[in-house]
Amino acid sequence: MSGIYIHIPFCKQACHYCDFHFSTNMGKKEAMVLALIKELELRKDEFKEEVVQTIYLGGGTPSVLNTAEIDQIIEAVYSNYTVLGAPEITLEANPDDLSKEKIEELAKSPINRLSIGIQSFFEEDLKMMNRAHNSKEAEDCIVLAKNYFDNISIDLIYGIPGMNNDRWISNIEKALDYGVPHISSYALTVEPKTALKAFIDKGLIPTVDDELAEVHFHILVEKLEAAGFINYEISNFGKPGYFSRNNTAYWQGKKYLGIGPSAHSYDVIRRGWNINNNAKYIKAIAQNELPIEVEVLSKTDRYNEYIMTGLRTIWGVSLERIKTEFGQKFYAYLAQQAHKKIEDGLLYIEKDHLLVSKKGKFLSDGIAADLFLVNLS
Numbered sequence: 357m358s359g360i361y362i363h364i365p366f367c368k369q370a371c372h373y374c375d376f377h378f379s380t381n382m383g384k385k386e387a388m389v390l391a392l393i394k395e396l397e398l399r400k401d402e403f404k405e406e407v408v409q410t411i412y413l414g415g416g417t418p419s420v421l422n423t424a425e426i427d428q429i430i431e432a433v434y435s436n437y438t439v440l441g442a443p444e445i446t447l448e449a450n451p452d453d454l455s456k457e458k459i460e461e462l463a464k465s466p467i468n469r470l471s472i473g474i475q476s477f478f479e480e481d482l483k484m485m486n487r488a489h490n491s492k493e494a495e496d497c498i499v500l501a502k503n504y505f506d507n508i509s510i511d512l513i514y515g516i517p518g519m520n521n522d523r524w525i526s527n528i529e530k531a532l533d534y535g536v537p538h539i540s541s542y543a544l545t546v547e548p549k550t551a552l553k554a555f556i557d558k559g560l561i562p563t564v565d566d567e568l569a570e571v572h573f574h575i576l577v578e579k580l581e582a583a584g585f586i587n588y589e590i591s592n593f594g595k596p597g598y599f600s601r602n603n604t605a606y607w608q609g610k611k612y613l614g615i616g617p618s619a620h621s622y623d624v625i626r627r628g629w630n631i632n633n634n635a636k637y638i639k640a641i642a643q644n645e646l647p648i649e650v651e652v653l654s655k656t657d658r659y660n661e662y663i664m665t666g667l668r669t670i671w672g673v674s675l676e677r678i679k680t681e682f683g684q685k686f687y688a689y690l691a692q693q694a695h696k697k698i699e700d701g702l703l704y705i706e707k708d709h710l711l712v713s714k715k716g717k718f719l720s721d722g723i724a725a726d727l728f729l730v731n732l733s
């Protein structure tokens with residue numbers, strides 16, 4: 357089982373915090389759709405033994421495509437790959453694109469899961485982040501989408517400068533009131549070369565406060581778990597039956613094909629990444645060339661990756677898998693590195709799996725980094 361990720365590299369405007377690959381110039385949108393379809397054709401042999409169980413249109417902002425374009429892309433997946441009978445097909449969408457007409461059209465397309473970039477229900481936060489939508493659109497689109505889609509996820513950002521605990525709690529409570537079955541929630545991070553970083557450096561916006569983010573994270577976990585959500589990955593919460601199949605496969609180390617500029621691919625042995633330039637991507641594909649760089653993952657790379665993704669999920673790291681797939685040297689190293697963290701109550705072992713405790717959850721990336729290997733192979 358495997359997944360196909362398709363990157364739609366266009367956005368209406370640049371959010372201040374974003375370092376994903378996208379362009380606000382829609383001039384190449386039609387050429388891009390044709391290039392994506394052609395890349396799907398060019399790479400079909402890479403997946404000839406695979407059954408595709410998830411298709412994910414991410415970005416950028418996939419909802420800037422019209423439904424005919426979305427249908428053409430999904431059709432290209434079906435005509436070049438073997439697709440499971442009932443695949444999960446997700447579209448990332450922004451509230452300002454989700455008019456009643458658009459949602460009605462999407463409901464008639466093969467899309468069966470919407471991931472909506474709400475980020476906050478409050479005008480102050482949306483303005484500060486330079487989101488393209490307002491708070492009314494954030495609320496209205498969920499009400500509308502619920503009439504047509506059962507499987508809806510929303511994104512929320514916490515730790516925003518100026519966002520006090522009460523405002524964060526209101527955001528969570530609104531999400532719960534709307535009854536969405538899945539929430540992805542990330543701390544605002546300050547990436548290099550973003551407008552947010554420049555504003556903070558100039559003193560125009562207060563810096564992001566890690567302690568505030570940690571408080572918000574614990575509020576989030578407490579409130580969502582009390583409402584029946586399972587925190588199945590550090591930043592993801594789903595009601596039973598509504599975990600993202602696409603992301604779960606990714607965290608469990610399954611193969612995926614990344615189509616489009618900047619998209620990453622993984623086949624268990626190698627990782628590839630497409631060029632992150634729209635014009636160069638379109639030109640290469642038109643010449644039947646794949647604008648991709650590939651690296652072969654060493655055993656150490658694969659171990660580090662498994663530790664990082666495993667510790668972020670409720671499935672943890674299988675000690676049996678470490679022994680059988682990586683060998684005794686890796687197992688001994690992990691046992692030695694994990695020992696202190698277990699004593700400190702940050703990690704624990706249950707049913708032969710290494711897991712992050714409640715106390716360690718917010719720190720899981722740092723804990724994982726301490727378990728990484730640098731040069732064993």
Ligand code: SF4
Nearest residue numbers: 367370371374415416
């Ligand atoms: S809509 Fe998403 S991809 Fe586009 S700029 Fe904003 S955060 Fe980045």
